[in-house]
Amino acid sequence: MTDRIYYVDAYQKQFDATATATRKDADGVWIALDRSAFYPTGGGQPHDTGTLRFLERAVQVTDVLADEENTIWHRVTTPIEKGTAVRGEIDWVRRWDHMQQHGGEHILAGSIWHLFQGITRGLHLGKESSTIDVKMPFGRLHLTQEETKQLEDLANERIMSDAPIRCWFPSQDELRTLPLRKEATVDHHVRVVAAGDFEMVPCGGTHPSSTGQLGMIKIVEIAPSRGSMRIQFVAGMRALQFFQTCMDAVHLSGAQLSASAVTLPQAVKKMMDANDALKKENTxxxxxxxxxxxxxxxxxxxxxxxxxxxxxxxxxxxxxxxxxxxxxxxxxxxxxxxxxxxxxxxxxxxxxxxxxxxxxxxxxxxxxxxxxxxxxxxxxxxxxxxxxxxxxxxxxxxx
Ligand SMILES: [Zn+2]
Incomplete structure (x- = not known):
């Protein structure tokens, strides 16, 4: 069993540990540590990457998995002998991005439950955007434009309130009294994550310590998927990057049509009408x-x-x-x-x-x-x- 440092402190980037076991399989060489800040793939959040240093050498950690005994295995580029003392360092840019997307998922899922009683199942954290699948009452597979805006507004109000995000392991007695949005998937040692007084779920992932650090949530698309409503979203720096990409496209198109972001739709309509007239004339x-x-x-x-x-x-x-x-x-x-x-x-x-x-x-x-x-x-x-x-x-x- 590995002591998971990120359970207590999701912001710890460096740590000292000892290699407790090593194994080899078709994917490569893996080592287990007595304690680790590396997050193993799970709950929709991808694993961390980083380095392990020992004896003035540095090996890359390219994958991280947890086994059934709660041991965290690190896939490394060079074998490390059992008993070796190592200093680990996680790739913080990657981890922070995952913390923002994962934390954003909590806020979005809590908001959709609050507004529409939609039940979120599963998070997929992708390279550019993330998705959640939502079971809506009466089998609804869409939100109207107005409802989508309402959802974005509530989620971002909750972010701007800069409420604390707290993670802890409650006793069985305390657990029974907690207003969890969904039930735990494990029987014992349940970890609870709460954001302010508006969101509380069991979760083993990594999150920022307050909602304000999520920056912003933007819904990119809502579409039906296998009987559920799939919401594609971006949070944190990704939301800013998405906004920048959209504005670049708007400015580029606007410059070609001598239109601003606001007048662009009318300018496009005018161009399409002119194009239709030219087609008729040509015929x-x-x-x-x-x-x-x-x-x-x-x-x-x-x-x-x-x-x-x-x-x-x-x-x-x-x-x-x-x-x-x-x-x-x-x-x-x-x-x-x-x-x-x-x-x-x-x-x-x-x-x-x-x-x-x-x-x-x-x-x-x-x-x-x-x-x-x-x-x-x-x-x-x-x-x-x-x-x-x-x-x-x-x-x-x-x-
Ligand atoms: Zn979580």
Missing amino acids: ALKAEKAQVLAAELIAGAEPLQGGDILIKAVLPDADMNTLRDIALHAVKQSRVIVLLAAPSPDGTLVTFARAQDAKGDMALLLRQSGTKGGGRADFARGKAGDPDILDVAAASLKQ
């Missing part, structure tokens, strides 16, 4: 252009035996839709057969069409000319490997 212009081109092609068409008129043209800048539009305009003219092609990076785009009173099966013509694609007797299109596809098709029509 109308394309239709007009197709009509003009079709008229020009009809003027230069070649009469065929039997009375039909053949249009055959390669249009270098056209895409599939442009070819279709031009062809459909052209075949409004009586007896017209139109064979269009446009080069593209992966083959020649082909469109064949004919007026209702013209002869020929365009789908068949497409197949006969070796073009991949399909269609009907009066309209067919596809992609050909042969750049001279139109000559092949025209020769076939004239036969």
